[in-house]
Each structure stands twice: as C-alpha cells, then as structure tokens.
Amino acid sequence: MTDETVSQHKFLGIPGNVWTLGMLAIGAILTTIDFVLAFFYTPLVVGAQVAETRIINGIAVSNQLLFSQKIFYFHVPVAIGSFLVFFFTAYYGVRFLMTKEKKFDTRAKIATEVTLLFVVLTLITGDIWTRFEWGVWWVWEPRLTTYFIMTLLVIAYFVLRASIEDEERRATYAAVFGIIAFLDAPISFAITRLIPSSVHPVVLRSGGGLTGSQLVAFLLGLFGMLMVAWVVYQVRLREELAKERIEALKASLEG
Amino acid sequence: MRQFKAILKKDIVMELRTKEMLTSMGLYAVLVLVVYQIALSQAGASFDVLRIAAGLLWLAIIFTSLLGLNRSLVHEKDQGCLDALLLAPIDRPVIFFAKAIGNLIFLSVVEVIVLPLFYFFFLAGKTIGGPIWMIPLPMIIGSIGIAGVGTLLATMSVNTNGKDLILPVLFIPIMFPLLYASVAATTAVLIGDPGYATVYWNSLALGAGYDAIMLLAAYGLYEFIIGA
Amino acid sequence: MTDTSTTEFALEVRDLSRTFGARKALDGVSFDLPKGAFLSIFGPNGAGKTTMLKVLSTLTSPSKGTAKVMGLDVVADAVLLREQIGFISHNPLLYPDLTAEENLQFFADLYCIPDPEARIDELLTSVELEHRRLDAVRTFSRGMTQRLSIARALLARPDVIFLDEPYSGLDPHAMDILDNLVAQVRDQHTFVMISHDLAKGLELCSHALILAKGKVVLFEEKEAIDTEAFSATYRATVGMGVS
Numbered sequence: 001m002t003d004e005t006v007s008q009h010k011f012l013g014i015p016g017n018v019w020t021l022g023m024l025a026i027g028a029i030l031t032t033i034d035f036v037l038a039f040f041y042t043p044l045v046v047g048a049q050v051a052e053t054r055i056i057n058g059i060a061v062s063n064q065l066l067f068s069q070k071i072f073y074f075h076v077p078v079a080i081g082s083f084l085v086f087f088f089t090a091y092y093g094v095r096f097l098m099t100k101e102k103k104f105d106t107r108a109k110i111a112t113e114v115t116l117l118f119v120v121l122t123l124i125t126g127d128i129w130t131r132f133e134w135g136v137w138w139v140w141e142p143r144l145t146t147y148f149i150m151t152l153l154v155i156a157y158f159v160l161r162a163s164i165e166d167e168e169r170r171a172t173y174a175a176v177f178g179i180i181a182f183l184d185a186p187i188s189f190a191i192t193r194l195i196p197s198s199v200h201p202v203v204l205r206s207g208g209g210l211t212g213s214q215l216v217a218f219l220l221g222l223f224g225m226l227m228v229a230w231v232v233y234q235v236r237l238r239e240e241l242a243k244e245r246i247e248a249l250k251a252s253l254e255g
Numbered sequence: 256m257r258q259f260k261a262i263l264k265k266d267i268v269m270e271l272r273t274k275e276m277l278t279s280m281g282l283y284a285v286l287v288l289v290v291y292q293i294a295l296s297q298a299g300a301s302f303d304v305l306r307i308a309a310g311l312l313w314l315a316i317i318f319t320s321l322l323g324l325n326r327s328l329v330h331e332k333d334q335g336c337l338d339a340l341l342l343a344p345i346d347r348p349v350i351f352f353a354k355a356i357g358n359l360i361f362l363s364v365v366e367v368i369v370l371p372l373f374y375f376f377f378l379a380g381k382t383i384g385g386p387i388w389m390i391p392l393p394m395i396i397g398s399i400g401i402a403g404v405g406t407l408l409a410t411m412s413v414n415t416n417g418k419d420l421i422l423p424v425l426f427i428p429i430m431f432p433l434l435y436a437s438v439a440a441t442t443a444v445l446i447g448d449p450g451y452a453t454v455y456w457n458s459l460a461l462g463a464g465y466d467a468i469m470l471l472a473a474y475g476l477y478e479f480i481i482g483a
Numbered sequence: 484m485t486d487t488s489t490t491e492f493a494l495e496v497r498d499l500s501r502t503f504g505a506r507k508a509l510d511g512v513s514f515d516l517p518k519g520a521f522l523s524i525f526g527p528n529g530a531g532k533t534t535m536l537k538v539l540s541t542l543t544s545p546s547k548g549t550a551k552v553m554g555l556d557v558v559a560d561a562v563l564l565r566e567q568i569g570f571i572s573h574n575p576l577l578y579p580d581l582t583a584e585e586n587l588q589f590f591a592d593l594y595c596i597p598d599p600e601a602r603i604d605e606l607l608t609s610v611e612l613e614h615r616r617l618d619a620v621r622t623f624s625r626g627m628t629q630r631l632s633i634a635r636a637l638l639a640r641p642d643v644i645f646l647d648e649p650y651s652g653l654d655p656h657a658m659d660i661l662d663n664l665v666a667q668v669r670d671q672h673t674f675v676m677i678s679h680d681l682a683k684g685l686e687l688c689s690h691a692l693i694l695a696k697g698k699v700v701l702f703e704e705k706e707a708i709d710t711e712a713f714s715a716t717y718r719a720t721v722g723m724g725v726s
Binding site: 152153160164169172173176177184188190191 | 473
C-alpha cells in the first residue's frame with residue numbers, strides 16, 4: 001500500500017508541508033497586493049463597450065469609464081483559474097480511464113471541488129461587475145451564461161458521483177462525464193459569443209492591451225489565485241489520503 | 256455489420272411490438288403543446304409567438320427525448336441483457352452506434368409528428384420568413400447531437416440510483432450549446448429578418464461542429480462506461 | 484509457459500487479482516483446469532466468485548495477474564475468446580418481448596453463426612421448446628426461460644460454459660431438465676459453475692474450488708476429496724462471512 005502523505009514528498013529538498021504553507025502565505029500576499037494595486041494605483045480603463053448604443057434600465061449606455069472595472073483584477077484570474085483547474089478534472093479522468101487506479105479518481109474529484117469553488121466565485125464576481133456596469137443583477141451575456149453552465153456541469157458531476165454506490169463504476173462514470181463536461185465548457189463560450197442574440201447585448205471588452213501597471217496587477221492576481229487553488233487542492237488531497245488510510249486499517253483489522 | 260443490423264433491428268422490432276416508447280413520447284409531446292397553450296393564453300393579442308416558436312419547439316423536443324432515451328436503455332438493463340451484449344464477440348463501438356441510431360430514428364418519428372402539430376396549433380396563418388426547406392436542417396443536426404450524446408449519458412444514468420432523474424441533470428448543461436445553435440438557426444428561418452441567412456448558416460455550422468466534437472468524444476468514451 | 488499446456492488446459496489462472504483502492508475482490512488466485520472438466524466454485528457471499536466468473540468471461544478485466552481460457556488471454560484476446568464462451572446465469576439474458584425464435588436469431592447474428600436456421604431448429608428441439616418457438620418469452624415459465632437460456636448459450640458451440648447459480652429459483656422439474664441438458668452436452672464442453680448447493684455442486688463436478696475473501700481456500704480434484712472433510716471446510720468458510 002503506498003503511503004503518500006504530502007509531507008513525505010520532497011520537492012527541491014523541501015518537504016511538501018512547508019511548500020503548502022509557503023504557497024498559502026505567498027498566494028494570500030499576492031492576492032492582497034493585487035487588490036491594493038487594483039483599487040489604488042492602476043489607472044481607470046475605458047470600460048466595456050456595447051456594439052451599439054443600448055437602453056438598459058432606462059439609461060443610454062455606450063461607453064463607460066468605470067471604477068467598478070477594478071473587479072476585473074479579481075474576476076478574470078478566478079475565471080482563468082477555474083478553467084485551468086477544470087482541465088485537471090479531465091486530465092485525471094483520462095489517466096484514470098487508462099490505468100483504473102483509484103488515486104487518479106481521488107485527484108479528479110478534488111480538482112473538481114476546487115473548480116466548483118472557483119467557478120462560483122467567478123459567477124459571483126462576474127455578477128457584481130455586471131451590477132455595477134449595467135445596473136441590473138443578471139444579464140444573459142456570453143460570459144455569465146457560460147460560467148453558469150459551467151457551474152451546472154460541475155454540480156452535475158457531483159450529483160452523478162453521489163448517485164452511484166459501486167466505487168469503480170462511480171470513478172469510471174465520473175471520469176467520462178468530467179471529460180465531456182470539460183469539452184463542453186469552451187464550446188458553450190464559443191457558441192454564445194459567435195451567435196449574436198437579438199435580445200442580449202454582445203459585450204465587447206476592450207481588454208486588448210494592458211499597460212504596464214495594469215499588467216503587473218493582473219499577473220499578480222493570476223499567480224496568487226493559482227497558488228491558492230493549489231493549496232486548497234493539497235489540503236483536500238491530504239484529507240482524502242488520511243481517510244483512505246483509515247479505511248485500509250479498518251479493512252485489515254477485520255481480516 | 257451483421258451485428259449492427261441485428262441490434263438495430265431488434266430494438267425496432269421490440270418497439271413496434273410494444274409501442275411503449277413511441278406512444279409515450281408522442282403523447283408527451285402533445286401534452287407539452289397543451290401546456291404551451293396555457294402558458295401563452297394570457298400573452299395578449301399583439302404577442303408575436305413566432306419569435307419564441309423555435310424555442311418552444313426545441314423545448315418540446317428536448318423533454319421528449321429525455322423520456323425516450325431513458326426508456327430505450329431500461330430494456331437492456333431489465334433482464335440483464337446488457338451483459339448478454341457484452342459477452343458477445345462484438346466491438347463496443349458497434350453497440351454505441353446501433354443504440355444511437357435507434358434513438359435517432361425514434362426521435363425523428365416523434366419530430367415528424369410534432370412539427371406539423373406545432374404549426375397547426377400555433378403558427379397557422381402566420382407567414383414564415385425563410386424558405387420551408389431550411390427548416391428541417393437544424394432539426395437533423397440537432398437530433399443527431401441529441402441522439403449521440405444522449406445515448407452516452409442515458410447509458411450512464413440508467414445505471415445510477417437516481418435513474419431517470421439524473422439524465423436531465425447531465426443532459427441539459429451538456430446539450431446547451433447545441434440547443435442554443437439550433438434555436439438560433441430555426442428562429443432565423445421562421446422570422447426571416449434581413450440577414451437571416453448568415454445567422455442561419457453560421458448557427459448550423461456551429462451546431463455541426465458541436466456534433467463532430469461531441470460525437471467523437473462519445474464514441475471514444477462509450478466502451479468505458481458500458482463495461483463498468 | 485510451455486506450448487503444450489495451452490492446449491491442455493481450459494483455464495489457466497496465475498496470481499489473479501482484482502482490486503480497487505483498498506478493496507480486494509480477488510487476491511492472488513491461481514489454478515489450472517484441464518479441458519473437459521467440470522469446476523464447481525463454492526464460497527460465502529462476497530468471496531469473489533462472481534467477480535472470478537466475470538473476469539474469466541471477459542466482462543471485467545483483472546488488476547493484476549493473468550487468466551487464460553482455452554489458451555486465450557482474457558484481456559489481449561478478449562473478442563476472440565467471447566466466441567468460445569457460453570454464459571448461463573440466474574438472469575435469463577433474454578428479451579421478454581421477442582419470441583423464442585427471434586431471441587435465438589438475434590444471438591445467432593451477434594455471434595455470426597453460419598447457417599443459423601438449422602442450428603436454431605436443432606437447439607429448440609433439444610431443449611423441447613419447438614412448440615413454443617413463436618411465443619414471446621414473456622409468456623414462458625421460469626423453467627422454460629432457463630431452457631431457452633441454455634439454448635442461447637449453446638448457439639455458438641462454445642468450448643467453455645459458465646454457469647452462475649443456474650438452479651436458483653427453479654422447481655424440481657425444471658432442475659431435472661437442466662440436469663438432463665447438461666448431461667447431454669457434458670462431454671463436449673468444459674463447465675465452470677458457481678453454486679450455493681453443496682450436494683449438487685459436488686455431484687456434478689470433477690474439480691472443486693472454494694473461495695473466501697478473494698483467496699483460494701481449497702482446489703482439488705473430486706477423487707481426492709473426502710466428502711466429510713470437504714463439508715467441514717465448506718461450512719467453516721461460509722461461516723467466515725463477507726470480506
């Protein structure tokens with residue numbers, strides 16, 4: 001039985017435990033710096049533009065210079081993070097299907113949990129952003145819709161897992177669904193973007209080039225987020241491995 | 256090939272004999288139309304139902320297929336027949352194709368009934384913007400996607416504790432892009448606003464793209480779930 | 484492994500394991516079964532008997548170790564192997580809405596049997612269901628369904644026949660018919676049977692295997708078995724309960 005505790009892994013000579021704590025600290029610091037920079041130092045950006053002047057909530061909107069755009073520095077890293085972590089759901093799913101080893105299923109499950117956390121944050125921050133920009137609490141525009149669908153996909157993953165008792169079948173089905181769901185997310189985004197909706201505004205974000213200080217803030221946020229994601233993943237992984245050791249001990253006691 | 260035909264033939268013969276699936280699917284679709292009537296009854300005289308007609312139509316198709324997909328796989332599970340199929344010297348993908356095409360055929364039959372009925376109930380007297388021949392194409396592309404991915408998902412859901420209830424939970428988020436594209440294409444034809452042809456062909460292409468990617472994935476992944 | 488052994492043995496199992504995480508359904512099972520033998524597998528619930536049968540009939544694959552049936556590996560030669568396997572279980576594995584004839588035709592197509600009509604006639608006669616060939620299986624009694632199930636299993640003239648508790652739920656008359664049918668084809672096939680009926684299993688077998696918690700407790704040829712000692716071991720094992 002392999003005894004995989006995180007602390008026993010050494011990476012560059014430093015035990016896993018220390019890495020985890022270190023990452024958490026750095027990740028937290030980076031994210032905080034990101035916030036501070038975002039709200040106090042980076043210049044305001046020309047905000048979102050709409051394809052043509054629209055009346056939203058009784059106000060004509062065409063172009064906005066927005067303070068609320070600052071939330072971009074939190075929202076986009078979280079969004080990118082959620083998608084990256086979701087990739088690991090699919091990746092571990094594939095590895096499980098190829099080897100049928102339980103450890104890959106465990107990792108896929110945890111990756112999906114982290115994805116859920118991040119995608120819900122994305123949805124919330126995206127919604128807040130929309131509220132500040134358009135004055136309404138929800139718009140079915142491509143990004144928000146895709147995040148919502150992604151949330152549903154991740155929830156479906158867990159509903160599926162919860163409804164199967166046989167361990168191996170659960171792992172297999174989850175892996176397959178995880179892969180299909182991961183394929184579906186970008187397709188959703190592409191399709192909602194490429195097919196114009198006659199009702200909903202196609203929101204074009206002029207985020208083409210980020211100037212120096214904006215870029216710094218953004219990248220800090222991105223790396224900070226990814227580190228936090230990694231930490232959450234490791235913490236959960238340790239928890240799961242401990243649970244497995246207990247199960248194994250129980251089984252051997254009965255034998 | 257002989258095996259593929261055998262499975263397909265068996266499913267069709269069984270269905271024709273019991274008429275279970277087709278009757279319930281057909282009846283269900285009609286009932287959905289009745290509910291639409293209730294929903295639209297207070298909408299007002301100036302309400303242009305043509306604008307949401309495509310959406311209503313596809314909604315009916317989705318819910319009907321959820322019903323049909325489940326039933327087509329319950330048969331196999333019942334008497335342990337799925338094991339019999341797995342014990343046979345047959346390539347797993349052949350089972351997938353046979354089941355998926357069977358589902359496609361049943362779905363098409365229901366669509367052929369529902370489409371004219373829908374027109375009769377809600378669109379009679381209205382002018383359709385685009386040419387009539389454009390209407391079946393999104394139906395075909397959409398149905399192919401529904402049948403293919405739906406067969407994969409239904410095979411999974413039938414083997415869970417939740418059975419029928421799990422399928423919509425899995426199905427709708429995964430089908431979302433295809434549904435979106437299909438409704439867009441169908442609406443473009445029905446209303447025929449200027450520039451509708453671009454939207455139409457655009458949406459069709461995207462729907463076809465979805466079908467290609469997802470069907471390939473379903474085909475590759477099917478053998479993993481059918482043995483589990 | 485020398486070449487001669489692959490043609491001599493119906494089953495060659497080497498260190499077969501099927502595990503998932505910490506749970507072990509099969510744990511290091513090894514034995515050989517010569518061709519033409521009749522193996523009875525006994526053991527408590529959860530011992531791994533059904534898993535063993537599933538691995539041998541290619542329904543699932545092993546996590547470790549190897550198994551060969553008629554010289555064919557259950558993983559590498561799975562599709563080829565399936566042509567040579569017949570499976571009879573307490574589930575009939577038949578479609579209730581199709582007639583007896585249609586059921587057999589379907590499976591004949593699946594197994595790509597040449598000249599299916601003749602074979603179907605032959606089998607329907609030998610299981611005494613000729614007169615009901617055009618009736619839906621839904622209308623059959625349990626015994627008749629089981630007979631048709633046997634016909635289905637024998638369609639492709641398999642070399643090895645697996646039986647998963649075939650007698651469960653059968654009345655004595657149906658049991659007799661099953662016995663007769665097995666006796667008829669006894670020398671043309673190798674049999675592997677799971678049974679909870681100690682007496683029946685011992686009566687029919689040429690080799691006996693007791694499994695418990697995924698491990699082999701006992702594997703012997705019938706001549707070597709002392710009935711009383713065997714019964715004692717069996718009862719002791721069954722008393723061990725689930726793994």
